[in-house]
Every structure is written in C-alpha cells, then in structure tokens.
Amino acid sequence: MGTSMKVHQFARGFWEQEPSLSLGCKRLRPLAPKFNTNSDSITPFDLKSFIKPDSGPRKLGSDHDHKRDSPQVETHPGGTRWNPTQEQIGILEMLYRGGMRTPNAQQIEQITAQLGRYGKIEGKNVFYWFQNHKARERQKQKRNSLGLSHSPRSTQASTITTTITLDSRGEVEREGDSPYKRKSRSWVLESLELEESNEGDGTLELFPLHPEGR
Amino acid sequence: MGTSMKVHQFARGFWEQEPSLSLGCKRLRPLAPKFNTNSDSITPFDLKSFIKPDSGPRKLGSDHDHKRDSPQVETHPGGTRWNPTQEQIGILEMLYRGGMRTPNAQQIEQITAQLGRYGKIEGKNVFYWFQNHKARERQKQKRNSLGLSHSPRSTQASTITTTITLDSRGEVEREGDSPYKRKSRSWVLESLELEESNEGDGTLELFPLHPEGR
DNA sequence: GCAAATTAATGATTTATTCAAG
C-alpha cells in the first residue's frame, strides 16, 4: 500500500530532436532563492535512465491473457474502443438530462460500476462520453439556433427537457447557466487486473476526472 | 480478461485553503458519500447515487477565502502546487531541448523518479510541465515571428547541440513534420502515500499520459 | 531593510478541435 507505482501504458515515446527550437527558454526570473534543500547524494542525473527502454508498449482495452506480457507492439489492440450498449447509453443520457455534466471521480466510479453490468466499460469511457456529449449537444444547439432562421431542416425539434426527478437538490446544473465554477481536477485510478506478482507489478489504468467548468 | 476491474481510488484536488497560512494540515479526504458498493451488483442502478453529491463545487469567481475549514480541505501537506527547483527545471528543459515533447508513461515515471531527488514532485507535474512548456514555447515563437518578422537577427546563435546522450535509437521524430501519428492515451498511476484508511479509500493520484500527437 | 501591494510566470483545468474506428 503506500506508494505503489506501476504503469501500464500504451504508447511509444518520442524523442525528437529539435534542431532549432532553441530560445533558451530560461526562466526570466531565476533570481529566486530557491535552493533544493536536499543536497545529499544526488546523483548527477543519469540521463540514460530516461531513455525509453522501449519495452513496454502495451495494449489496452481488451486485455487478453497476457500472462507474461508479450512484448506486443503497439499495433492497434483488438477491440480498441468502447462500444456502448443501449442500456448504457440510455442511462448516460438519463443522467445527462438529469443535469449531470461532468461527473467527478466518485461519480464516475459508480457510474462505471453500474454500467458495467450491461457491458464492458471503463471509467474513462464514461468520462469521455460526458465530455463529448456535452460538447456535441452544445454545438448542435448552436447550429440550430443559427440555422433555425434559415432552413428548418434539421429536425432537432424539441429539446427533451425531461428533467428527471432525481433528487438533485439544487445541484442540477443546467447546460448553460453556470456562470462558471471550477473544481479541482481529480485523478482516478481506473482499474486493471492486478494479479501481479509481488512488488507492485499490477497494471493500472487510470483516467482523469474533470469536474466541469464554465 | 480477468475482467476484474479493480477500482478506483482517487484523490481530490487541492482546495484552496488558507492562502497564506502554512501548516501541515493533515490530508483529509473529502469523504464522499460513497456508500457501500458491496451491495452487490444487483442494484437496479440507483440514480440517486449519481447525483452530484457536492464533492466540491468550487464556486469561486471573486469570492474570497472563507474561513470555514470544511472537512474536505485535503490540502497536501506541502502545499498546493508544485514548485519546481532549479535543478528540476534545468533537467526538464534539457530533456525538452533534447527533443522530448510528450513523454509517455514510462518516461514520466522515470523522469519523476529522477527529479524527485531534487524536490517533491509528482508525475502529473511532469506531464503538465511538458504540456505547458510546449504550448508556451509555441506561442512565444509565434509572437516573435509576428513582431519581429523583419529582423533577421536570430538571437539564438548557436543551438545548444548538447545532443544529450540518450540513445534515442531511431526513434527521433520531428516536431512538425510528422504527418501525424496518433497513439492512444495512456494513463498512469502516479503514486501516493495513502494512509488514513478512511473507509478504505487510499488516495491515489494519477496522471494521464499523452503520447503526443499531431 | 522589511512587508504589503503589484505584476509577471507558470502550474493546473477546462474547452474546443481534430482524428479515425466502426
């Protein structure tokens, strides 16, 4: 328990050499009397340790039985993206209409748990769904208000406005009315089988959690 | 897959507390209304549980500090935001100039480990640093090219050419010329001392990892 | 010389845009 750190990733690194980039980009005000307090045996910063060992690009999504993770290259893993079921979508929309905009960590956790009953899903899927749905609803609305005077083509009639009764006591935030409120972002551990061996070899996956804004 | 979705722990963000006062506040968990999830997965999906329980809507705006120390302060012991030391900045810049743009999970992990020698740092700090630095270098450059479009004076005479020894074997990718490549985002567990078994929620913190793109 | 007030940097979040799988 404390400080276990393990990663699971799926990407390759990038070491690009920028020829010019230049611009010293030094801090303009380096005058700060900030000194590192520790001065013990600081290794001279071994650059090599930063080199990407290239080792572990992992696939994500469907995790097959990679007992010993085969150094699978990052080729698109099978079943890459989430494919929501009807129930999942329905619930998500219900929540959305109920006023939920950008769930926080706990909420995502729970939503994911619940939706997991209807099909495979991860926390980040929920997160992304809200992000996308919010954005797209907004842009759809904008398009409507603009094009409305023009061609009443898009049958986007009647916004649902179901206003579910969930006891969102005063906390339902409407789509556009929040002046803006900022909550801090939370970071959430997503999951993953961690039947790892000792030493924290469990692969973890996470997702960020944006509380919402503007 | 084992399909054992392990769950998520999460860490609340830092909520401003006393802007000026410093004192080791214990990290408090926001204490979410996370009721027992062990109610089996047979729950018919309780909508209520999804409603924003509060969990930290930070209305702010011109609002100032309230003195009320709600139990959800959760200020990190050290302080709120990462304050890089000179060494850390130096190394990061070195890496940046060396071509690193958006490190992947492993890289961040290592960088964080190394930089941790010089001061407190978390993985997400590294991640954010690269994001911000990249963006700000870019905008600085743009601003320059616009304002100084006529001065042939390239103030940056000699490119550093330090050519860090990292054996970026064939992995060097250019900044702007990459046609485009997209890799999936990775999410990495950052770590965390989690003590305080508040109903078994270890606080974990993570950071996302973008491979880079475009 | 110090400390409150001001300004400049920059860490952290949110939103908008883009890419591509299905």
Next chain:
DNA sequence: CTTGAATAAATCATTAATTTGC
C-alpha cells in the same frame, strides 16, 4: 456519418518576482 479518443488552445488560479512605502 456517428462518436469514442486524443490533443492543443484557452483559461483559471497561485506562486514567485518585483515594486513601493514606510
């Protein structure tokens, strides 16, 4: 075409550097 996924741009918020008045 729809939409999940990912990145970049914009924005917010906080800390440091700097200035100012004593």
